[in-house]
Amino acid sequence: MPKDHGIGAPMKRREDVRFLTGRGVYTDDLALHGQAAAVFVRSTVAHGRIKSINPTKAAAMPGVLAIFTGEDFKDVGGNPAGWLINSRDGTPMREPKRPVLAHGKVRHVGDAYAAVIAETLSQAKDAAEQLADDSVIEELPAIVDMKAAVADATNRVHDEIPDNLCFDWGWIEDNRAAVDAAMKAAPHVVTLNLVNNRLVPNAMEPRASIGEYNPGTGDYKLTTTSQNPHLTRLLVAAFVLGIPENKLTVVAPDVGGGFGSKIYHYGEEALVLAAAKKLGRPVRWTAERSESFLTDAHGRDHVTKIELGCTKDGQILAIRTETLANVGAYLSNFSTATPTFLHGTLMAGPYKVPHVYVNVKTVFTNTAPVDAYRGAGRPEATFSLERVIDKMCRELNLDPFEVRRKNLLTPDQFPYTTPVGLVYDTGNYQATLDRAMAMADVAGFDKRAAASKARGKLRGMGLSTWIEACGIAPSHLVGILGSRVGLYDAATVRVNATGNLSVMVGAHSHGQGHETVFAQIVAEKLGVPESSVEIVHGDTSKIPFGMGSYGSRSLAVCGVAVTKAIDKIVAKGKKIAAHMLEASEGDITFEDGKFSVAGTDKAKTFGEIAFSAYVPHNYPLETLEPGLEETAFYDPANFTYPAGAYICEVEVDEGTGKVDVVAFHCADDFGNVMNPMVVEGQVHGGVGQGIGQALCEFTAYDENGQLLTGSYMDYPMPRAEDVPFYNVDYSCQTPCTHNPLGVKGCGEAGAIGSPPAVVNAVIDALHRGGHAHVTHIDMPVSPSRVWQAVNG
């Protein structure tokens, strides 16, 4: 019997009651008295010089309250990048100002250069159309292709950056010569050129923001679709608008998905605040889906050459990669960390590889900014690595399972320092590989392939053994690596006088299930029912200063802060109990919600202690403060390292090139599992996104920088029919060694591990079908690409 509550219980998510009955409250659901509507005037050209914006006609239109242009914000700060990366030669990255509204130049289709505030949305749209007509923008040649961008010194996204290069990063630069030598000496070298396809995040809820300003107090409030309200507050207040942090409250209410795209601060948030101040009334904006396509930070977009040196029997000796990573027109907040420290540091994978060197050049283009998207850098690393290993197996006629096994780190090798700067604390990669192979019935594959053949389909099987670094992140380490923030998190546990609890957390739930899982942890630790625990998040006026949710960090960082705060509650409770029970503090034990004097039947319940803390009639007031509320900040000592083995089976229709994923097996090691149902849901979602990247999704700009896949008519999202019933297992558990919950994080795993498993399976199917000339197909492995690869 599984537990029915507490840690490890597959409890249904409490938040789903409101989500599934339409009772969630999202930003756009809020109707405020006196609210005005904002509409942005966005560039229709990818690159252009703003010659003039004449607001006369638009300003005179019905209902128009205010018009803003880049001129209004030219003296305020820019939206900064969160990480400073240095180039190989030690020079700092080029960091152009990212203004609230484009000023001087527009740099991608969708770049906002003006905003209209009006009484109604319809009036604002009418005036925005007029303003667009009355704006003169001289179109400049668009810079779209990364290779062309770095080769052309005359055409510049930012006039002050001659080669459109943000930085040229080497990791680890000092190892470069040794890696080159190892590669040269390797008996066999495999080379793979690949594209990691650019993705549009497509959160179900588009971005939305409401600005408020109270002229009587000088207080601002921003309600916005954010994954990290405190970070947004820091950015918009301290960096952009210069509002003191104490005068700005940021609220992220229910948020309908983010996948990274809502980590970042966007100019629309600053605009609605500035407009609210100017007008003294609330100003709201909600993106239309087409705006989401054009302006949400996109994901991935790497062009990579990876080389792998090995012995003839498949022992990996060296790995070397060269990547062009697109950052788009401006640096989004995490854009410089994503292709570097979230990517290069994972290039050793779960393998014992002596020599690894990663080179990444980040390139400005006239496209939407690119930043972290579910997995963020780690899917790109995993894809490169798992694809080149698969190619090695084909070139040397080796079994991909045995090759993985030969190269995987073994449990006795932990802690293990990789050649790319991480220290893996624990793991058992053989165990997950064994588990996945058993789940997938690898031995029975030939029989299934024969059955597929009888149905006219080619069947293939693909493997990926993946690892990620998450639980982002140890501040001391990321500080050395260039981060401009700390990456701890925080929780406040407030025991109310009647014994129930309000727990304020810095993590933000936008679909993850924190309200359920954090309550399970509190309930387990304090011996109270989950129903007496309320999880409060998303409001900077209520919660402690936390860093939000991304990088699979909520549980491994904020969840640990919750447990640390609970430890303080228990410690204080023991003091109160000792006083009430007239015993010494050292004799008090706490178990199952009761403070007892060891060896006696004298005890006080948790509720009695809480009551006493707030009605301190019989209480050690001379040595102890009343009340029962504790805050803990937790800064992790290391990243956590979830890992696993994924096996995918596909059927390929040779006539049409269509790939069907017919089976997908996941054996993951997430350390201890708090709620298996939530973990399964996270893996399902992640693998779904990974299959989407592998088979469906792509983002196409034409040579003029026009987004060709700007709606669901052309941007292929995966649908239910594109994914199989997943077979998910998390029974291999090596608990994280450096956090007290022993947890590792599971939010991004599926999106990291799955794309190479899918593509490897397609290549396998084609080889089995006699199409051995097909050594690689870039994602998405769409029907037309498969057909082209086979027939081209």
Added chain:
Amino acid sequence: MHNFDFAKPSTIADAAKALAADGAQALSGGQTLIPTMKQRLAAPATLVSLTGIAEMQGVCVGDGGLHIGAATPHAVVAKEAAKHYPALADLAGGIGDPAVRSRGTIGGSIANNDPAACYPSAVLASGATVVTNKRKIAADDYFQGLFSTALEEGEFVTSVVFPIPQKAAYVKFNQPASRFALTGVFVAKFANGVRVGVTGAGNDGVFRWAEAERALSADFSASALSGLKVDPAGMNADLHGSAAYRANLVKVLTGRAVMAAG
């Protein structure tokens, strides 16, 4: 969306009158027109709904075959045509999703003549007759290229009459994003020969594949197609498939439609 006036006449005559006004635009299920208006790419002064006219609704067997009112939603055709013309019902049941099928209509589809719409292939392959408020138009004369039809100013489709073939099937391969037909092939076998209607593939919209019709009229089997080649020169190319890929799909799907027709 810009403001507009709305009229919902209950007779074909009243609809014709309303549509004669300046800036009037016929509205059926609105599956193309409404999104276009929401994007402010169209701003008709008046929308004249054709869905309140009783004689433009429903499915029945009559002179010349199966009569389908132009304002009949796909979901109704999927249900009510099933026992008379199963291949046509299958096609209707595979358009879009349930929301689209409950609003979108056959008349709207063929009046718009989107080159990736499903219905035009069935109308053409069945040799159907398009009935308008003014006249009857043979399918072969009706479709005139991308988004182009024989309909004149003020003319609208009131029903479509489908001769019922001995055997038929529609096989479509979805465009991965929109799930419109990247290519769709409708094969219909009549006593006097086979007709093959292809949608999604041609660079001039829906077309008949004459070589396949000749081959299949002689031998209604997939193998009859083996020697045929589709010229990519006439095919559409876009993000989701080259002309050569679509040419391949035409042949592959025609064979599969023949097999499905039995």
